[in-house]
Amino acid sequence: ASDQGKRVKALILEAPLVSGNSAIIHTISGSLMPRLNGLERLPLAYYWLPYVSKFMFPFYSPGGRQGIKSAASIPNDMPVIIIHTENDPQISFSDSCALYFALKRKGNKNAYLIRNKNAAHMNILNYDYNGEYKMGIIRQILIKHGLLQGTKTYTQDAADDLQNCSPYREQFEDDYNELMKRERRHTWLGRAITLGVIGAAALLASRWLK
Numbered sequence: 001a002s003d004q005g006k007r008v009k010a011l012i013l014e015a016p017l018v019s020g021n022s023a024i025i026h027t028i029s030g031s032l033m034p035r036l037n038g039l040e041r042l043p044l045a046y047y048w049l050p051y052v053s054k055f056m057f058p059f060y061s062p063g064g065r066q067g068i069k070s071a072a073s074i075p076n077d078m079p080v081i082i083i084h085t086e087n088d089p090q091i092s093f094s095d096s097c098a099l100y101f102a103l104k105r106k107g108n109k110n111a112y113l114i115r116n117k118n119a120a121h122m123n124i125l126n127y128d129y130n131g132e133y134k135m136g137i138i139r140q141i142l143i144k145h146g147l148l149q150g151t152k153t154y155t156q157d158a159a160d161d162l163q164n165c166s167p168y169r170e171q172f173e174d175d176y177n178e179l180m181k182r183e184r185r186h187t188w189l190g191r192a193i194t195l196g197v198i199g200a201a202a203l204l205a206s207r208w209l210k
Contacts, residue, residue: 009147010079012138015088015121018095019066019179021050021186030089046182047189063190066183068095068176071102079145080108081138081165083124085116097172098179104169105176112141112165137161 029040050062084096103111116124125131142148
């Protein structure tokens with residue numbers, strides 16, 4: 001794992017899956033599943049709907065390790081470029097904001113957040129009328145960190161572009177705190193369910209062995 005970490009010089013994350021639980025709720029509430037719209041507003045839906053989804057994804061563990069916790073494993077000197085649309089129908093833009101905050105809070109000064117206005121989920125820049133311009137920003141970031149050959153652009157516009165991709169982390173603190181609070185509850189719920197299943201199995205086994 002350490003050797004692999006040395007080979008990876010940067011991360012470009014397009015609509016990253018920061019939390020599977022959050023993605024499930026966001027997808028159900030969006031345009032992709034109109035027949036299920038409204039379920040996410042039921043009491044405690046964030047905690048039981050992911051378990052209902054296990055019928056489709058049996059190996060998914062709602063109480064397992066979520067992507068947001070992987071931020072702690074990313075080196076602080078590694079450039080991380082997060083690209084996400086504000087109207088993504090599958091993964092909430094606020095999840096990427098939470099990831100950006102987590103990276104910045106732990107000391108990564110090379111984290112960037114590029115936001116788009118369209119509603120695409122993947123191949124985001126292909127659906128952006130300004131996609132080539134934003135690809136240019138990504139190239140400038142990689143050149144800045146010595147990861148791509150080219151000439152640095154020292155114009156004021158280029159400096160403003162990079163500054164816009166490095167927003168103040170404080171504005172995303174609520175996104176991070178809310179996501180982490182929900183995921184901590186999911187962790188405890190998952191442990192409780194596991195202990196309950198083990199207890200029930202032990203009880204059945206003891207009765208069967210009598």
